[in-house]
Amino acid sequence: MSARDASWLNRPATETQIPHRARLWLYLLAVAVVTFLVLPTLIVIPMSFSASQYLEFPPREWSLRWYQSYFGSAAWMQATATSVKAGLLTAVVATALGTLAAYGLFVSRLRAAGAVMALLLTPIIVPIILVGIGVFYAYVRIRLVNTLAGLVLAHSMLAVPLVVMVVTSALKSYDMNQEMVARSLGASRPRAFLLVTLPQIKLAVATSAVLAFLTSFDEVVVAIFVSGGDNATLTRNMFNALRDQIDPTIAAISTVMIVLSSALILLAQLLGRSGVRR
């Protein structure tokens, strides 16, 4: 060990008076916890390229057979198409309704606005199983079970709180006087919103659209109860498959899902970075 390393070990860590050497265990623990968070998900990726029926790590032989079994299966493809459609429609519905609500309720400042805002956030704390069976019970009566429309409505309700939170926090850091200026120059309220406010919160709106898509795409419990038949989602079919046995096809599907969601999040991040002009 070089002298420089040793001196770093003996130096106190920030304001704690404890030298790094005395709390190496803490650093190891932190690394172990991050590994625990990240590694299990990532390990699925190499496993999906295994040639073996049994999921071994590292795989002894590589192959694409599980991808063939995924992309070659009409049932899996249909479920994937349903999930993507539901995700896109949810992103549109939840982002539109959530952004309108966040803006209206934030600016309105009526006393009732606070109550409505609170109500819009409740889907976060209501146990999802209760939403699942409740929506199922209601949908049976209005014939929305196993329909794309029903699924999108329920998923949009689950995504609205996220959109409202993200957009509201963007509005909080936005100077509303700019809109007042636009209006004093003759712009109507809708015009001022579209031309002045919206361009400045568009990143938050785009981020919330990504989050809404992922909320729907990854949602399991409501999908188990209200999606089925030709409109069964990917997650519903995965859940049922995992209940029976460990089918390595799931590893291939998981890898595709990891890549898709990571790409979307990355996109949102990049948008955010290039959009920050101060």
Next chain:
Amino acid sequence: MRSDAALNAAGLRRDARAERIALFGLGLPALALVTVTMVIPVAWLFWLSFLGDDGALSLEHYRRLIEQASYARIFRATFEISAIVTAICILLGYPLAYVLSQLPRRIANLCMIGVLMPFWTSILVRTYAWLVLLQRQGLINSLGIRLGLWDEPLALVHNLTGTLIGMVHIMLPFLVLPLYGSMRAIDRDYLKAAANLGAGPTRAFWLVFFPLSLPGLSAGALIVFILCLGFYVTPALLGGGTVIMVANRIASDIEIFFNWGAASALGVVLLVLAAAILLAAARLIRLDRLFGGHAP
């Protein structure tokens, strides 16, 4: 005439109160959505839970919840599992958040990606990963045997152990985020002052740093505990039928027994408990910290 009326209407619309109401109206579509797909269905379940098997108002489902020992077991298991998961999350999450909060911001943000990654990977993907890793011939068992830590493959999944591991993995980021935020906000000069006044590192930590990190810790622990109460997917897949939490019982009441009354009563109790805990805690904790930190 018409344009006069329109002008008049436009003038009226500029009236502050009318405009506030119009703006308030922008919230109504979202409100309608949440009402139709959540408030009404859940209210309907409330109603069902008070209907007896003969269709008349009765408390029989609630009476059964109290009388049947199996329900008491399920509630106890749910609370125990939630408490254990919360405790493990604190034990693992506190040191992690502590180290992260002392790293330079750039490096901490990089590590944060690791913490946040579970947020954008499907719960099914992660549950599947644990199924594979923890099975008899899985990586953990073969590694443990090769290193001589244990001789026989351990039963790590399809039981309580697997459920706890999976749940901790899902809930840990919910604890770390608000905790990290509140630790970052602590003014390091307090620690210097403590040292100046003669406190050793241990005393300075427990008397100064730890109390200041408590708001973030309690907010994180609260959200972890409440979300755990409603878990369904993880116990269903990693518990192998042996771990039955309230949500799993609700699902099987519907799927196997078609007993809406019993399922609704269970659901109502679950919701009321979660809401009561949240409201009780709201007196102690600032709730806006729950979702503190950055959106992923």
